[in-house]
Amino acid sequence: MKKEEDDEKIGQCQCRRGVTRRGFLASVGVGAMAALATSGKISAAAEASAPELPAEKAVAVTLLVNERRHRLLVEPRWSLLYVLREHLGLTGTKVGCERGECGACTVLIDDLPRYACLTLAVEAEGRRITTLEGLMQGEELGPVQQAFAEEDALQCGYCTPGQIMAVEGLLRARPQPATEEIRLAVSGNICRCGAYPHIFKAAARAADLKRG
Ligand code: FES
Numbered sequence: 001m002k003k004e005e006d007d008e009k010i011g012q013c014q015c016r017r018g019v020t021r022r023g024f025l026a027s028v029g030v031g032a033m034a035a036l037a038t039s040g041k042i043s044a045a046a047e048a049s050a051p052e053l054p055a056e057k058a059v060a061v062t063l064l065v066n067e068r069r070h071r072l073l074v075e076p077r078w079s080l081l082y083v084l085r086e087h088l089g090l091t092g093t094k095v096g097c098e099r100g101e102c103g104a105c106t107v108l109i110d111d112l113p114r115y116a117c118l119t120l121a122v123e124a125e126g127r128r129i130t131t132l133e134g135l136m137q138g139e140e141l142g143p144v145q146q147a148f149a150e151e152d153a154l155q156c157g158y159c160t161p162g163q164i165m166a167v168e169g170l171l172r173a174r175p176q177p178a179t180e181e182i183r184l185a186v187s188g189n190i191c192r193c194g195a196y197p198h199i200f201k202a203a204a205r206a207a208d209l210k211r212g
């Protein structure tokens with residue numbers, strides 16, 4: 001099955017603030033590979049090599065992802081996480097536990113953080129979906145991404161896309177959050193490296209960057 005719109009190409013230009021778009025997305029990709037290797041999780045790879053969708057099981061959906069409309073045929077059981085990664089090529093959203101425990105798969109649905117592994121693709125029809133890729137501002141990092149880079153708020157980087165989406169969701173609702181609100185906002189996102197002190201700082205810095 002093919003999506004009807006081409007994926008956005010990852011550019012290679014140098015961002016003005018010193019972190020390249022390719023470098024940032026690649027770094028979280030390296031984290032993904034490390035986490036897959038250490039956890040032994042192979043389900044995403046297995047799903048990727050799944051056979052073609054049988055016509056009798058196909059359901060037509062239109063997903064609005066990062067302000068682009070995608071018309072797709074999906075199985076009713078497919079998660080939004082699977083469709084984003086394997087059919088739309090949006091691999092910034094990470095596969096972790098796939099059962100709502102780690103937060104690695106966090107995306108925004110109508111501006112609210114949601115676990116993409118617990119959301120069916122068919123449920124997401126008609127909703128506004130935002131992924132890590134959708135936070136880019138052209139070839140530059142968005143404010144939350146920039147703040148995470150500035151505050152060194154990652155180690156292995158595997159949880160980072162989910163943390164960034166949780167913070168983005170918080171700041172869309174609460175532009176000037178209190179420290180307790182920041183802690184609560186990322187409480188559903190597990191960081192096994194223990195980078196929380198830097199993540200909290202990054203969230204506060206992102207609020208400043210967003211306010212300009
Ligand atoms: S992959 Fe862990 S909560 Fe979705």
Ligand code: FES
Binds near residue numbers: 154155159160191194
């Ligand atoms: S930076 Fe490694 S899990 Fe969070």
